[in-house]
Amino acid sequence: xxxxxxxxxxxxxxxxxxxxxxxxxxxxxxxxxxxxxxxxxxxxxxxxxxxxxxxxxxxxxxxxxxxxxxxxxxxxxxxxxxxxxxxxxxxxxxxxxxxxxxxxxxxxxxxxxxxxxxxxxxxxxxxxxxxxxxxxxxxxxxxxxxxxxxxxxxxxxxxxxxxxxxxxxxxxxxxxxxxxxxxxxxxxxxxxxxxxxxxxxxxxxxxxxxxxxxxxxxxxxxxxxxxxxxxxxxxxxxxxxxxxxxxxxxxxxxxxxxxxxxxxxxxxxxxxxxxxxxxxxxxxxxxxxxxxxxxxxxxxxxxxxxxxxxxxxxxxxxxxxxxxxxxxxxxxxxxxxxxxxxxxxxxxxxxxxxxxxxxxxxxxxxxxxxxxxxxxxxxxxxxxxxxxxxxxxxxxxxxxxxxxxxxxxxxxxxxxxxxxxxxxxxxxxxxxxxxxxxxxxxxxxxxxxxxxxxxxxxxxxxxxxxxxxxxxxxxxxxxxxxxxxxxxxxxxxxxxxxxxxxxxxxxxxxxxxxxxxxxxxxxxxxxxxxxxxxxxxxxxxxxxxxxxxx
Ligand code: FAD
Numbered sequence: 001x002x003x004x005x006x007x008x009x010x011x012x013x014x015x016x017x018x019x020x021x022x023x024x025x026x027x028x029x030x031x032x033x034x035x036x037x038x039x040x041x042x043x044x045x046x047x048x049x050x051x052x053x054x055x056x057x058x059x060x061x062x063x064x065x066x067x068x069x070x071x072x073x074x075x076x077x078x079x080x081x082x083x084x085x086x087x088x089x090x091x092x093x094x095x096x097x098x099x100x101x102x103x104x105x106x107x108x109x110x111x112x113x114x115x116x117x118x119x120x121x122x123x124x125x126x127x128x129x130x131x132x133x134x135x136x137x138x139x140x141x142x143x144x145x146x147x148x149x150x151x152x153x154x155x156x157x158x159x160x161x162x163x164x165x166x167x168x169x170x171x172x173x174x175x176x177x178x179x180x181x182x183x184x185x186x187x188x189x190x191x192x193x194x195x196x197x198x199x200x201x202x203x204x205x206x207x208x209x210x211x212x213x214x215x216x217x218x219x220x221x222x223x224x225x226x227x228x229x230x231x232x233x234x235x236x237x238x239x240x241x242x243x244x245x246x247x248x249x250x251x252x253x254x255x256x257x258x259x260x261x262x263x264x265x266x267x268x269x270x271x272x273x274x275x276x277x278x279x280x281x282x283x284x285x286x287x288x289x290x291x292x293x294x295x296x297x298x299x300x301x302x303x304x305x306x307x308x309x310x311x312x313x314x315x316x317x318x319x320x321x322x323x324x325x326x327x328x329x330x331x332x333x334x335x336x337x338x339x340x341x342x343x344x345x346x347x348x349x350x351x352x353x354x355x356x357x358x359x360x361x362x363x364x365x366x367x368x369x370x371x372x373x374x375x376x377x378x379x380x381x382x383x384x385x386x387x388x389x390x391x392x393x394x395x396x397x398x399x400x401x402x403x404x405x406x407x408x409x410x411x412x413x414x415x416x417x418x419x420x421x422x423x424x425x426x427x428x429x430x431x432x433x434x435x436x437x438x439x440x441x442x443x444x445x446x447x448x449x450x451x452x453x454x455x456x457x458x459x460x461x462x463x464x465x466x467x468x469x470x471x472x473x474x475x476x477x478x479x480x481x482x483x484x485x486x487x488x489x490x491x492x493x494x495x496x497x498x499x500x501x502x503x504x505x506x507x508x509x510x511x512x513x514x515x516x517x518x519x520x521x522x523x524x525x526x527x528x529x530x531x532x533x534x535x536x537x538x539x540x541x542x543x544x545x546x547x548x549x550x
Pocket of ligand 1: 025026027028029030031048049050051052053054055056057058059060061062063064065066192193194195228229230231232236251252253254292337338339340341370371372373374375376
């Protein structure tokens with residue numbers, strides 16, 4: 001129950017009764033990775049997140065664990081090599097969440113790559129990134145490409161390159177990293193905001209926090225504080241001192257979602273947009289999602305939304321490459337927008353800014369980290385904890401081992417191959433016949449929760465005799481599992497960031513929510529006014545996915 005929504009205050013009280021070795025501010029993938037790396041080194045860690053885990057950029061990405069092909073264009077060979085290695089580690093440690101998928105790169109007239117340059121680029125990239133032989137690229141002729149992807153624009157097309165990328169679910173990956181950190185002794189609490197730093201003789205010795213549900217404040221002691229607040233990193237740096245030197249540069253990226261039938265692709269496609277940028281179209285779970293954009297952002301960091309111009313840009317780009325799809329704005333069924341916390345470089349356009357991560361140190365001892373990608377989260381975390389370890393060794397005479405996160409299997413990820421995941425789906429379907437679970441339901445759970453699916457099925461067996469209404473029994477079991485083992489407090493936590501339904505199965509979601517909300521509240525901690533407010537806020541988030549309609 002260390003990661004239960006019912007125990008949040010108790011966890012904070014325990015953390016307040018001791019001096020934590022490291023406090024991490026921010027529960028996106030960067031903060032989660034840091035908590036895991038530090039807990040695995042035997043450190044006492046507390047992570048606080050002001051909203052839900054992964055509610056910032058880490059649920060709003062393109063959801064790819066990139067091999068770093070784009071860094072080749074910038075001739076950053078070291079980064080290509082590092083990212084390739086990290087991708088392999090991410091897949092090994094969570095094969096149910098970091099999954100190889102074919103990506104087609106159409107070669108078109110006036111496009112960014114020609115056949116020979118694509119061949120050379122992919123060859124160099126695969127050598128540097130250490131891509132497995134069986135995942136190597138192929139160059140396809142125009143006819144082969146059209147046979148593979150018949151919706152492509154025949155007039156523009158000269159051929160294509162087919163290579164391997166890895167897809168993920170960013171929010172679920174963040175949650176699984178956190179669950180693994182918690183299992184190793186870390187404490188992590190959502191809806192808990194860092195409101196200021198505690199200092200002694202100018203040095204940071206802790207943080208003040210506000211637990212938002214109870215409005216209780218705590219003073220938390222820490223030997224080291226790491227600021228991993230993503231787009232809010234500079235805001236936190238400002239609580240410590242006036243930030244000098246490098247600063248953040250936020251850029252917005254949006255995605256739109258259409259039914260699979262509106263853009264029925266055989267595989268993911270990485271294509272040229274008319275302005276020379278590259279965008280993705282990725283089929284998944286009955287929909288195809290398309291993105292992204294890259295524009296400067298100075299608006300409300302808590303509420304980035306997709307506007308009409310951005311939706312039109314993506315629809316036009318798709319219609320140029322796939323004219324037969326005749327995609328329309330009215331086809332869009334969901335969308336999301338995210339903010340890249342990049343490092344500012346004078347005179348550079350948004351898409352030219354480096355995606356490298358950067359550490360910042362204040363004279364008062366605050367370590368801040370920003371930039372980077374989902375893909376490199378583990379290495380970023382290692383660098384941040386290495387820095388914290390230097391301080392802990394020097395100022396507190398502690399003995400801290402080196403990072404071992406590369407060999408830690410993430411919660412639910414204990415599979416040796418993709419085929420073993422398939423066998424597990426079959427087995428669990430057999431095991432859950434008595435609660436009338438279907439193969440499709442079990443398969444969907446396994447690709448989200450991995451081996452923890454059996455705990456959800458176990459909840460289903462517990463509920464079976466208890467419930468009069470046994471419809472949606474598995475989703476009810478999933479809700480309970482997420483409340484007890486993934487700290488889902490509000491409906492949005494479950495329907496958006498634990499089960500990804502808002503983006504990928506948005507049709508009838510409001511009706512499904514209405515049916516299951518009473519169950520959610522029955523087992524959750526929200527009552528009366530708080531429950532009503534959370535319902536309203538969830539429905540507002542559902543509406544926000546159609547913000548481009550104005
Ligand atoms: P966040 O996820 O934003 O986490 C920071 C957290 O800090 C937030 O949850 C916030 O609520 C919390 N916080 C802020 N202030 C406080 C406070 N005072 N107290 C407590 N908590 C606080 N990368 C890839 O590898 N592959 C991709 O396909 C990819 N696609 C992308 C597409 C888009 C459109 C964007 C925007 C990014 C993409 N990225 C991708 C990059 C990747 O998503 C980000 O680098 C990563 O998610 C950043 O994670 P983070 O933890 O640093 O920030």
